[in-house]
Amino acid sequence: MPTFAEARDLVLNSATPLGVEVVGLLDACGRVLATDQISNWDLPMWDNSAMDGFAVRAQECREGSVLPVVGFLPAGRAATQALEAGSAARILTGAPIPPGSDCVVPFELTQEHHDSIRLLTQPRAGDHIRRKGSDLRVGDRVLAAGTLIRPSEIAIFASLAIAGVPVTRRPQVAILSTGDELLRPGDPLEPGRIFDSNGPALAAAVLEAGGTPIILPIARDDPAALRQQLQQGLRADVLVTSAGVSTGDRDLVRATLAELGAQEVFWKVAIQPGRPMAFAVTEECRIISLPGNPVAALLTFELFVRPALRRMGGHRRPIEATIRATLGESVRPRSDRMTLRRVCLEQIGDQLVATSSGQQATGYVQTLVRADGIALIPVGIDPLPVGTVVEVHPLRKSGDFSGGN
Ligand code: AMP
Ligand code: MG
Numbered sequence: 001m002p003t004f005a006e007a008r009d010l011v012l013n014s015a016t017p018l019g020v021e022v023v024g025l026l027d028a029c030g031r032v033l034a035t036d037q038i039s040n041w042d043l044p045m046w047d048n049s050a051m052d053g054f055a056v057r058a059q060e061c062r063e064g065s066v067l068p069v070v071g072f073l074p075a076g077r078a079a080t081q082a083l084e085a086g087s088a089a090r091i092l093t094g095a096p097i098p099p100g101s102d103c104v105v106p107f108e109l110t111q112e113h114h115d116s117i118r119l120l121t122q123p124r125a126g127d128h129i130r131r132k133g134s135d136l137r138v139g140d141r142v143l144a145a146g147t148l149i150r151p152s153e154i155a156i157f158a159s160l161a162i163a164g165v166p167v168t169r170r171p172q173v174a175i176l177s178t179g180d181e182l183l184r185p186g187d188p189l190e191p192g193r194i195f196d197s198n199g200p201a202l203a204a205a206v207l208e209a210g211g212t213p214i215i216l217p218i219a220r221d222d223p224a225a226l227r228q229q230l231q232q233g234l235r236a237d238v239l240v241t242s243a244g245v246s247t248g249d250r251d252l253v254r255a256t257l258a259e260l261g262a263q264e265v266f267w268k269v270a271i272q273p274g275r276p277m278a279f280a281v282t283e284e285c286r287i288i289s290l291p292g293n294p295v296a297a298l299l300t301f302e303l304f305v306r307p308a309l310r311r312m313g314g315h316r317r318p319i320e321a322t323i324r325a326t327l328g329e330s331v332r333p334r335s336d337r338m339t340l341r342r343v344c345l346e347q348i349g350d351q352l353v354a355t356s357s358g359q360q361a362t363g364y365v366q367t368l369v370r371a372d373g374i375a376l377i378p379v380g381i382d383p384l385p386v387g388t389v390v391e392v393h394p395l396r397k398s399g400d401f402s403g404g405n
Pocket of ligand 2: 178179180243244250292
């Protein structure tokens with residue numbers, strides 16, 4: 001039985017970045033740039049004023065000099081002629097510096113009198129000028145392939161007049177809930193049945209991880225039906241199934257996948273909860289069979305499926321960084337498997353403290369909802385005392401930690 005790290009590597013190593021598609025600027029936000037972006041021109045494109053003020057020639061100016069104002073250059077208008085010797089041009093931020101001028105004196109360092117100004121400072125050449133190419137030069141690599149595109153990257157594309165951005169394709173992820181007991185939203189409740197929560201929850205998790213979910217109809221624990229649904233799911237880049245993957249009489253997922261030609265890479269991982277998960281591959285598809293229990297299904301999605309989807313989606317770092325926290329209570333590890341402990345996180349002084357989010361038995365979804373992270377408790381014999389440092393996979397941004405409140 002592979003350890004957590006071994007199993008995650010096996011999944012990650014079989015996930016490779018998908019192909020490229022070109023999308024519009026706004027659709028690129030949140031996507032991953034597929035190829036290096038080279039600057040097609042200098043930015044700024046010309047020397048321009050960094051201030052509202054007066055363009056002058058430094059060498060003609062002293063503190064107290066009086067100069068006639070001979071022109072007005074708002075942003076968006078380029079000077080058509082050179083600045084005359086001994087004069088100043090009124091210029092606004094962003095306007096190109098007129099030929100002949102070599103610095104800008106801000107309004108607040110001048111006194112205006114009718115059509116002339118008196119300088120309250122001695123300017124130096126280059127003052128308050130943003131130089132052509134000082135931000136980017138033509139041919140510079142502006143953004144590297146693998147960059148997550150945020151509003152600041154969109155600003156770069158827009159200022160280079162790029163309307164179509166090459167991004168890595170989103171993985172198509174088929175989601176298949178299996179089980180005779182499962183009802184769909186709107187079905188009448190019947191004794192012994194439950195509503196399918198894994199389907200919607202895993203679809204939402206796929207969206208959050210940058211994939212496109214394709215929710216298949218629920219598969220019953222019947223070989224023929226299951227086979228047909230799995231076959232459909234194998235057309236996607238990734239097939240995520242839930243339930244039917246342990247050793248019960250109705251656990252048919254693995255055998256049916258094998259019949260369809262999928263090669264099993266592993267079954268069972270040394271973690272609790274989540275042990276009975278399986279990973280198999282076909283040429284076209286990666287198949288991750290998650291346990292049915294909703295807590296186990298979502299935890300294993302976080303730790304195995306999300307990194308795989310990120311790698312397929314082109315992210316440079318598919319595994320998101322864990323954070324370190326100190327245990328707020330003593331924890332007894334398991335001797336055979338790593339424990340995925342649902343914890344609340346709270347900053348207390350200089351320590352991030354992890355405490356149980358409640359009942360750790362797998363059936364309690366409430367404690368997953370409350371949890372800020374998953375503490376990875378390594379295999380061990382002796383109880384870990386209060387204050388032990390552990391790795392935590394965050395489930396929220398730090399500003400949103402509930403701290404158990
Ligand atoms: P199984 O792996 O088929 O033995 O299922 C384990 C547990 O998870 C059982 O209690 C199932 O009823 C429950 N379960 C399985 N699939 C789902 C689902 N899609 N939504 C909610 N609970 C589920
Ligand atoms: Mg079942």
